[in-house]
Amino acid sequence: MALLSVDELTVTFTQRGRRDVKAVSGVSFDVDQGQVVGLVGESGCGKSVTSLALMGLLPSRGVRTGGRADFDGTDLLTLSPKGMRDLRGSQLAMIFQDPLSSLNPVVPIGVQVTEILARHRGMKGEAARREAASLLDRVGIPDPTRRLKEYPHQLSGGMRQRALIAMAVACAPRLLIADEPTTALDVTIQAQILELLRELVDEEGTALLMITHDLGVVAGLCDQVNVLYAGKVVESAERRELFDAPTHPYANGLLGSIPRLDAPRGEPLRPVRGSINDTIAWEDGCAFAPRCDHYTLECLKGTPALEEPRKPGHQVRCVNPVLSDGAAGLRESALPGPDEVPGTEADGEGGPAVDEPVEKTEPAEKDAAVGTAGTAEKEAGA
Amino acid sequence: MSLLQLNGVKVHFPVKKGILFDRTVGHVYAVDGVSLSVEPGQTYGLVGESGCGKTTLGRAVLRLVDITDGEVVFDGTDLAKLPDEEMRRFRRRLQMVFQDPLGSLNPRQNIESILSEGMEAHGIGADQEERRERIRKILARVGLPAGALSRYPHEFSGGQRQRIGIARALVLEPDVIICDEPVSALDVSIQAQVINLLEELQQEMGLTYVVIAHDLAVVRHISDVVGVMYLGSLVEEAPSDMLYAEPRHPYTRALMSAVPVPDPEVEDNRERILLTGDLPSPANPPAGCRFHTRCPWKQDTLCTTDRPELRDLGGGHRVACHWAEEIADGRISPTHNAAQVVPAGHEEHGGHAGHAGPAEAGAVKTEKAATAAE
Numbered sequence: 001m002a003l004l005s006v007d008e009l010t011v012t013f014t015q016r017g018r019r020d021v022k023a024v025s026g027v028s029f030d031v032d033q034g035q036v037v038g039l040v041g042e043s044g045c046g047k048s049v050t051s052l053a054l055m056g057l058l059p060s061r062g063v064r065t066g067g068r069a070d071f072d073g074t075d076l077l078t079l080s081p082k083g084m085r086d087l088r089g090s091q092l093a094m095i096f097q098d099p100l101s102s103l104n105p106v107v108p109i110g111v112q113v114t115e116i117l118a119r120h121r122g123m124k125g126e127a128a129r130r131e132a133a134s135l136l137d138r139v140g141i142p143d144p145t146r147r148l149k150e151y152p153h154q155l156s157g158g159m160r161q162r163a164l165i166a167m168a169v170a171c172a173p174r175l176l177i178a179d180e181p182t183t184a185l186d187v188t189i190q191a192q193i194l195e196l197l198r199e200l201v202d203e204e205g206t207a208l209l210m211i212t213h214d215l216g217v218v219a220g221l222c223d224q225v226n227v228l229y230a231g232k233v234v235e236s237a238e239r240r241e242l243f244d245a246p247t248h249p250y251a252n253g254l255l256g257s258i259p260r261l262d263a264p265r266g267e268p269l270r271p272v273r274g275s276i277n278d279t280i281a282w283e284d285g286c287a288f289a290p291r292c293d294h295y296t297l298e299c300l301k302g303t304p305a306l307e308e309p310r311k312p313g314h315q316v317r318c319v320n321p322v323l324s325d326g327a328a329g330l331r332e333s334a335l336p337g338p339d340e341v342p343g344t345e346a347d348g349e350g351g352p353a354v355d356e357p358v359e360k361t362e363p364a365e366k367d368a369a370v371g372t373a374g375t376a377e378k379e380a381g382a
Numbered sequence: 383m384s385l386l387q388l389n390g391v392k393v394h395f396p397v398k399k400g401i402l403f404d405r406t407v408g409h410v411y412a413v414d415g416v417s418l419s420v421e422p423g424q425t426y427g428l429v430g431e432s433g434c435g436k437t438t439l440g441r442a443v444l445r446l447v448d449i450t451d452g453e454v455v456f457d458g459t460d461l462a463k464l465p466d467e468e469m470r471r472f473r474r475r476l477q478m479v480f481q482d483p484l485g486s487l488n489p490r491q492n493i494e495s496i497l498s499e500g501m502e503a504h505g506i507g508a509d510q511e512e513r514r515e516r517i518r519k520i521l522a523r524v525g526l527p528a529g530a531l532s533r534y535p536h537e538f539s540g541g542q543r544q545r546i547g548i549a550r551a552l553v554l555e556p557d558v559i560i561c562d563e564p565v566s567a568l569d570v571s572i573q574a575q576v577i578n579l580l581e582e583l584q585q586e587m588g589l590t591y592v593v594i595a596h597d598l599a600v601v602r603h604i605s606d607v608v609g610v611m612y613l614g615s616l617v618e619e620a621p622s623d624m625l626y627a628e629p630r631h632p633y634t635r636a637l638m639s640a641v642p643v644p645d646p647e648v649e650d651n652r653e654r655i656l657l658t659g660d661l662p663s664p665a666n667p668p669a670g671c672r673f674h675t676r677c678p679w680k681q682d683t684l685c686t687t688d689r690p691e692l693r694d695l696g697g698g699h700r701v702a703c704h705w706a707e708e709i710a711d712g713r714i715s716p717t718h719n720a721a722q723v724v725p726a727g728h729e730e731h732g733g734h735a736g737h738a739g740p741a742e743a744g745a746v747k748t749e750k751a752a753t754a755a756e
Contacts, residue, residue, distance in 0.1 A: 186431035187637060188657045195656060215570075260603075261641050271571055271573075271575040275541055
């Protein structure tokens, strides 16, 4: 059984007199020992709220959680505050995005690290200080004994993040949650921190839940990747599979949006149109439909289910998945019949192809995004 | 002829101390001798990490900060010595797009007022009606509805606000637009929309851009020429593709190897040069080559004593490294003295460790034989 098994997690923010906001609406994933699982998405997709829910850090008022999150047989969502305090820091640990605001500015680093050792490992005095120094040394902070006496503002951004990681690994947690651990850092420092996290996973067998918006970081670090959109997992696959064959139009669009360092210059980007504000409720259909270039009326018939149109283990929540690796046969079998959408012969090219957008605003981008599959489909329809 | 030429531009900020009398106790050498030229219709990309002086340099071109020394020649006129009023008039031709789209728009002004203010100041358009007509055209071009005119900045999303910032620059018909981190505050899908918009506008209107960003992938994507900055000076400058194919400065190579590429195949197989330590403080920069405290290829001679000048290696490739050729040929190999990310007790304090943190001696971890790459 997986170390952490999240099943249909929902988080709803409620406020009297206002409509409820469903930040997370049914997220499921597993994390195994020694595995790095990525949660990827843009702002507002619910990735951080998921991590806060798992750590029991959401405020108790005005928040409703549902579903299950089994950590080694214990449901984290229903655990008492006392039970949660015992787990947090020792079994579960978290690294936050902004290292300066996650450290107490008026307490020396050493005290902040030894606090955890005292709470969970009962260490005191000189022994705790020695252990704290060796932890700082472990995460690559030079001259650790001197650093123990320093305050957070005396450390650089990279050092602060290292100190936070030292605190997180102080009790050898079995699950580490890293919420955008490198977003506030420069790339060369980011590379150092990612290397450190990779070492921790390799050497200690810690399970790592990596929350990030950066697909580049995911490509280098994660074993399993979950792409989130509007509070639901829209695609989940093993790392190589996801990058080789992004199948959900959103995942596909995200990859097309990123300027790649190794791509030849002059190749235009293929952005996802619209913004996160153009979202419909999952109950009414696919939340991504208003921004999707493959959108058909089929998309508005309730929440699409997670299916495996390509390979077992590669889950996609989409009615009209992009199967853009040129495998036209595969694509045909995955698509519904081409007779359901009225009035889509917009450009008079071929028959009523299913993946013609009903609302066609940016034809150039659409063509690019559909890529080879679109052409294949048109040929098939003609 | 170059449209914009910078010759030895320096921007030093005084560090003051004292309660009653301000004494200048030192300087922050934010920009310390940068020379570069931007051709008309081109995009010049400035890239570097935080604190390298790229933003200050951009602001210095518009004289939004005082230039300590050097020339900024725009279309034959040295802006650095221009009286304030004349400079103000020149700013119509040199516009800026800022990083934080919300922070750079006045929350109490509606979009029409924001966009027409600059036109009024520069006497463009006979009356408000004519100006409004022009604003409508530009708004449509940057992809905003005409109804936006009477709305306020908070009513727009981040991407739309950045479009407003771009429209504000465009209504004045500038020659050069300086984009300071134009997309770093935006989500990736929105980022791509704005990047594409900037590229389309350049093609249609023949604009010249100076794009300042920390993201090397973004800069490389939109720039014709890329300049890499480190601690106040240019360390390397080359046409975009050449820089990627043959980075010559050790810092550029390290920077490039640190940028994550969204492709597992590439990520698993590429050379990784992990720099140790942090950027030294620009108030107390190291002597000699400013990168020598973190450089894996540091040599005992020259590096610590002589500051390298930008040298032309041919084909528009300029690099500020004493040993660029030797490193490229593999005659100098990086020091393999780091088995861990940062070796224990491997701290070397020069006089340069400022508040930014310690700068350890250059230690490198190369997962492949780094020099074999070329």
